Amino acid sequence: MTEADIRLIQGLGYPTVFIDTFFDVIDANFVDMNNEDAVFKVLSRFHQQGFRRIGFVASHVETTNFKLRRDAFFKNMARLGLAVDEADVLSVESTYDGAYSDTRQLLTDGLNLAECYFCTNDIIAYGFIRALREHGLKIPDDVSIIGFDNLPQSATMDPGLTTIEVSKRKIGYLAVTILDDLIHSADPQPAVKILVGADLVLRGSHEKLVQRTNNRAQKLEQPAE
Structure with missing residues (x-):
């Protein structure tokens, strides 16, 4: 939803609360996830594990949350004092098939992979991981991955996808509460902007860099059969 969309809806004159989007310069009611808080938790986790070359898998589609x-x-x-190599910021389609196809093409073209990647949502992470595996790479042995959304499949895939979870129930509850107040208030109400915090759900798609190094060393030390 664009700024123009929001202003158009506002112009209708009905009590309105916008969810899953956020513009700090528009005088409207918003309830959204705190994207900055969520991304900081992802990057801090990678940083604590010893990773320094951290990549980002973005979407070709520029939704408000994706841009944030x-x-x-x-x-x-x-x-965090970390440099960003522009070559480590990838852009793929936001669908599973599109993310898979775009990543496969990048790998075919000789993509020099970062140590780990934050994917802008779980769907993109699924396609990204599939392409990496078909290229002979293991998760998290070769590349660590963290997603965003905590979709049901993230808990059942092997390994499970470490990902960000934001309570949609909380967002819905807050939006309805604000809307109810707007409907029943006799006086004009100031705009309300609420950002709901995120939790990092830890699973098996990421590991410490030192652990990855140790695992590789152990494999090299194993005698040939």
Whole structure:
């Protein structure tokens, strides 16, 4: 949803709360996820595990939340004192098949992979991981991955996808509460903007860099059969 869309809807004059989008310069009611908080948790996790070359898999589609996550990636990499190599910022289609196809093409073209990647959502992560595996790479032995959304499949895939979870129930509850207040209030109400925090759900798609190095060393030390 664009700024123009929001202003158009506002012009209808009905009590309105916008969810899953956010514009700080528009005088409207928003309840959205705190993308900056979420991305900081992802990058901090990678950083704590010893990773320094962190990549980002963005979407060709520029939704508000996708743009906020991309901006938060650059901002929080700088906050952590980490350099961003533009070659490690990838852009793929936002569908599973599209993300898979685009990643496969990047690998065919000789993509020099980062140590780990934050994918802008779980769907993109699924396609990204499939392409990496078909290219002979293991998750997380060769590349660590963290997604965003905590979709049901993220818990059942092997390994499970470490990902960001934001309570959609909480967002819905807050939006309905604000809307109810707007409907029943006799006086004009100031615009309300609420960002709901995120949790990092830890699973098996990422590991410490030192652990990855040790695993590789152990494999090299094993005698040939």
